[in-house]
Amino acid sequence: MAEGKHISLFLIDGTFGGLVTAEILNWTGHVLKGSRSELSRICQREEAQRTGVYILLGADKAGNPLAYIGETDNIANRLRQHEKKKAFWNDVVFVTSKDGNLTSAHARYIEAQLIQRAKEIGRIPLENGNEPTGGADLPEADASDMHHFIKEFLTILPVLGVEVFRGRSAENNGPVASESQTDLPVFHLYIKKYDCTAYAQIIDGEFTVLKGSKIAPKTTQKKDVTEGTLKQFESRKRRREQLFNSGVIAADDEGLLVLTRDVQFTSPSDAAAFVRGRASANGRIEWKTEDGGTYADWENKER
Structure with a gap:
């Protein structure tokens, strides 16, 4: 019998379609999803000042789904850059750590793992032009922790309507x-x-x-x-x-x-x-x- 999972969703505006956060009991991760039109509010939030990994969601010129996966030491600053340089995206979802222990090396490792998985599944093409570098040589214990962190993040994403990673690798x-x-x-x-x-x-x-x-x-x-x-x-x-x-x-x-x-x-x-x-x-x-x-x-x- 499959294990259940307790996921807590918080509708920040009290309505469906607005900003939403998601967490799992006893998991250090914190996820936020919002639309590009809410970018100003997103960037003002405390979690957007942290190190994390983000996914931009949108469509190409033909209307086909498209995504971009990235990492940064400051989510808000990076999203402001993408606001100016990337036109395709309409929504963003990002994950940070509640305890502040997610380092740049951890974020690069998570980014690399997510890009690899998304490309293996091939459900939604990535706008990423280059393979990620770095973050692959974490200490064994850290790598194990990050695999658990990624697993929980991937559990939350479909609940938020993010289907980049749904399917078989x-x-x-x-x-x-x-x-x-x-x-x-x-x-x-x-x-x-x-x-x-x-x-x-x-x-x-x-x-x-x-x-x-x-x-x-x-x-x-x-x-x-x-x-x-x-x-x-x-x-x-x-x-x-x-x-x-x-x-x-x-x-x-x-x-x-x-x-x-x-x-x-x-x-x-x-x-x-x-x-x-x-x-x-x-x-x-x-x-x-x-x-x-x-x-x-x-x-x-x-x-």
């Missing part, structure tokens, strides 16, 4: 996930027309089509459909094109399309439509377990 990101990794089954969807199979698993609460899955090489849609269906089809087609252009989808020697990393979806049906290249699909019956049962069958057993 590259070392576990194989063609088919092991059921022992999540204790949940691997589903498959076979397309007879193209003799190809996609695989999926629920990872970190998201229905995820796995790296190595093969999907239909074309998107197809009947002409005699409703305007809503046509819009949905165009939306799915655009997502395919974006993933292809970013290298997440690649063509193989057989003319099929293969996923080069895991891709997350809102539902089994959303994923099935993507795999088949259609506007819609009933993923609850199209995704099958190893014994031939449907996703719906498995879900009913779990209730």
Whole structure:
């Protein structure tokens, strides 16, 4: 049975969407998230004067998610610099230490670990141009402490809506996930027309089509459909094109399309439509377990 985690959130303005802090019981870290429009208030806060690691969140010119990970001896000063030099970001989240024991070396170490993990997962591209240097030669005890610090920080981030680190890292990101990794089954969807199979698993609460899955090489849609269906089809087609252009989808020697990393979806049906290249699909019956049962069958057993 998984261990629970007590996370304390404080809405500074008393409303959703404003400044929010997050802490975990018996953890020395302190996390704050806010929007760029609140930068002046953020920079006036006491924790923003400390050493820490920050993540800028936004989108590129095409509207695709983009992030930047950095470290600094003074969060407020660095954010003011980014306000002038970086246009893409809309939100920031940063972590500091409540006891003031987070040093510059610690921050550089955390930054390096986070950048490495974000690139391994590949869910959201980083705007970082260079690999981080320094902070990798911490004493053994300090490195152990920082790994625990990072683990707790990564636990908090999805709660705040930060998805940069959600998903499997590259070392576990194989063609088919092991059921022992999540204790949940691997589903498959076979397309007879193209003799190809996609695989999926629920990872970190998201229905995820796995790296190595093969999907239909074309998107197809009947002409005699409703305007809503046509819009949905165009939306799915655009997502395919974006993933292809970013290298997440690649063509193989057989003319099929293969996923080069895991891709997350809102539902089994959303994923099935993507795999088949259609506007819609009933993923609850199209995704099958190893014994031939449907996703719906498995879900009913779990209730």
